[in-house]
Amino acid sequence: MVVLRITVTLKKAVEDSEGSSVLKALRLLGYDNVREVRSGKVYFITLTKGSKKAGKEFCEKLLANPVINECVVDD
Amino acid sequence: MNRDVKVAILTMEGTNNEEEAYLSFKHSDSSPEIVHLKKLENGTKKLGSYDIIFFPGGFSAGDYVRAGAVMAARIRSRLMKDLEKFVETGKPVMGSCNGFQVLVELALIPNLTKEYELEAALAPNMSNRFEARTVYLRVNRGNCLFLRGFRDGEIIKLPIAHSEGRFTPRDGNVLRKIIKNGMNVLSYVDDKGRLSGYPWNPNGSEHNIAGICNREGNVLGIMPHPERVFYNVTESDWTRHEWRPGMGYPFFMNAVQFLREKF
Numbered sequence: 475m476v477v478l479r480i481t482v483t484l485k486k487a488v489e490d491s492e493g494s495s496v497l498k499a500l501r502l503l504g505y506d507n508v509r510e511v512r513s514g515k516v517y518f519i520t521l522t523k524g525s526k527k528a529g530k531e532f533c534e535k536l537l538a539n540p541v542i543n544e545c546v547v548d549d
Numbered sequence: 550m551n552r553d554v555k556v557a558i559l560t561m562e563g564t565n566n567e568e569e570a571y572l573s574f575k576h577s578d579s580s581p582e583i584v585h586l587k588k589l590e591n592g593t594k595k596l597g598s599y600d601i602i603f604f605p606g607g608f609s610a611g612d613y614v615r616a617g618a619v620m621a622a623r624i625r626s627r628l629m630k631d632l633e634k635f636v637e638t639g640k641p642v643m644g645s646c647n648g649f650q651v652l653v654e655l656a657l658i659p660n661l662t663k664e665y666e667l668e669a670a671l672a673p674n675m676s677n678r679f680e681a682r683t684v685y686l687r688v689n690r691g692n693c694l695f696l697r698g699f700r701d702g703e704i705i706k707l708p709i710a711h712s713e714g715r716f717t718p719r720d721g722n723v724l725r726k727i728i729k730n731g732m733n734v735l736s737y738v739d740d741k742g743r744l745s746g747y748p749w750n751p752n753g754s755e756h757n758i759a760g761i762c763n764r765e766g767n768v769l770g771i772m773p774h775p776e777r778v779f780y781n782v783t784e785s786d787w788t789r790h791e792w793r794p795g796m797g798y799p800f801f802m803n804a805v806q807f808l809r810e811k812f
Contacts, residue, residue, distance in 0.1 A: 535622060536622045542672050
């Protein structure tokens, strides 16, 4: 079994409105030291066989739109 | 007797507005059919046997991954050649809201290079909220067949309801080409018809883009919902103006009339 961890985030250049909302909420809770929040999604995908290469394909074919997303595959 | 115009309204788990689209086409003198994606995948139905394809709004596959991404991936894996062929014949294809998201994920919009490469995305709204209300839109109809009944510069009102509608081009070059070619056929404006920021632009779209037509004018993707205001009486302010067809009416009638004229 291979478990891939695939993290999809918005590219730095793309405004992350969810991250901005979380940043604002944390500051309202009194955490003045929070400078930036970036949001994203993490997928844990279990394969019977395969490698990180399969994860890259998952990114290209479904999980990320390269116009706005970055997709990182870890195993 | 008028030629029968067959319309496929594509659905899958999570789409909605099929009924509104169905009735809009039915009352535009065509023969619509709500077609589940599975029937196209298993060959029970063929895209080529229809004259118009409509991608409805909603939350296909629960909007998981990204809005429209799962529906687009399913189409790309089994039906893309048929869909490309359909588009290349010049027959009308339209997507509203989630349908627009699917068209962008399929790279049918804007498709500047005609190579079906991803040139844009519909990112989460800048407000990080689900925006649901009526918006003002300025028409720049160009050669878009769906907008033939409108005047250039005309201001119309249509409802929106989405959380991922921020049109984001891949780069400045893509945006420049869209504008240069007049493909930005609908823009969010204020009540005076000026390009303005939030809340007039509900999602933070680049250049206030609300709708894009491909260069050939036969594929339209828009965030607003014309199918929800096919009838005057479903407009939010219908009691305040004289009777007339709904603002969404021309989108459907134009597609059907175009089809009869050209095919």
